[in-house]
Amino acid sequence: xxxxxxxxxxxxxxxxxxxxxxxxxxxxxxxxxxxxxxxxxxxxxxxxxxxxxxxxxxxxxxxxxxxxxxxxxxxxxxxxxxxxxxxxxxxxxxxxxxxxxxxxxxxxxxxxxxx
Amino acid sequence: xxxxxxxxxxxxxxxxxxxxxxxxxxxxxxxxxxxxxxxxxxxxxxxxxxxxxxxxxxxxxxxxxxxxxxxxxxxxxxxxxxxxxxxxxxxxxxxxxxxxxxxxxxxxxxxxxx
Numbered sequence: 068x069x070x071x072x073x074x075x076x077x078x079x080x081x082x083x084x085x086x087x088x089x090x091x092x093x094x095x096x097x098x099x100x101x102x103x104x105x106x107x108x109x110x111x112x113x114x115x116x117x118x119x120x121x122x123x124x125x126x127x128x129x130x131x132x133x134x135x136x137x138x139x140x141x142x143x144x145x146x147x148x149x150x151x152x153x154x155x156x157x158x159x160x161x162x163x164x165x166x167x168x169x170x171x172x173x174x175x176x177x178x179x180x181x182x
Numbered sequence: 183x184x185x186x187x188x189x190x191x192x193x194x195x196x197x198x199x200x201x202x203x204x205x206x207x208x209x210x211x212x213x214x215x216x217x218x219x220x221x222x223x224x225x226x227x228x229x230x231x232x233x234x235x236x237x238x239x240x241x242x243x244x245x246x247x248x249x250x251x252x253x254x255x256x257x258x259x260x261x262x263x264x265x266x267x268x269x270x271x272x273x274x275x276x277x278x279x280x281x282x283x284x285x286x287x288x289x290x291x292x293x294x295x296x
Contacts, residue, residue, distance in 0.1 A: 073225070101283050110272065110286040160225055160277070175225040
């Protein structure tokens with residue numbers, strides 16, 4: 068299958084700082100990317116959907132000013148957690164799709180710890 | 183609204199035994215159904231998917247699942263468990279085409295003992 072690379076795999080940041088997570092499709096053009104959040108021992112919850120060149124669509128309850136998503140190219144989407152707090156600590160996973168009726172491939176996830 | 187329910191948050195089997203992980207879905211339109219596996223601190227790997235073709239779907243690593251509309255179920259099975267199958271398993275549904283956002287179940291942890 069296609070490869071989606073997420074970076075970094077782990078990050079520790081101080082409370083109040085911002086952290087950027089990158090999601091790259093390495094061998095296909097991702098017209099749509101999805102960002103999920105996973106709390107310990109829990110399922111994945113969709114945070115937002117981004118289409119290349121458009122503003123992201125956020126799920127209910129997700130603060131768009133806190134979780135900034137940029138999908139400026141067909142191979143890269145970024146999630147920036149602004150003014151991070153300990154409650155933002157979580158596992159963030161992206162997936163990328165080449166379009167309708169094509170499979171969405173997942174990145175390996177980013178473990179964010181805010182101290 | 184669509185939803186997925188995975189029965190049993192933790193399943194334990196012996197090596198060589200049958201694996202059965204249960205998934206029921208709710209959808210007002212024909213669903214697309216998926217099973218993913220997740221190893222600790224890693225992303226998700228697709229095991230198999232149902233997209234309205236054959237109701238018995240074969241996936242990787244010897245897993246298969248059967249779509250039963252009358253029971254709204256999509257249970258995952260494997261005839262003989264291996265130690266390497268120990269992981270977290272997620273059932274997911276999408277009511278649109280593949281390549282769109284997924285709604286996940288809460289996951290089932292599979293433990294395999296020797």
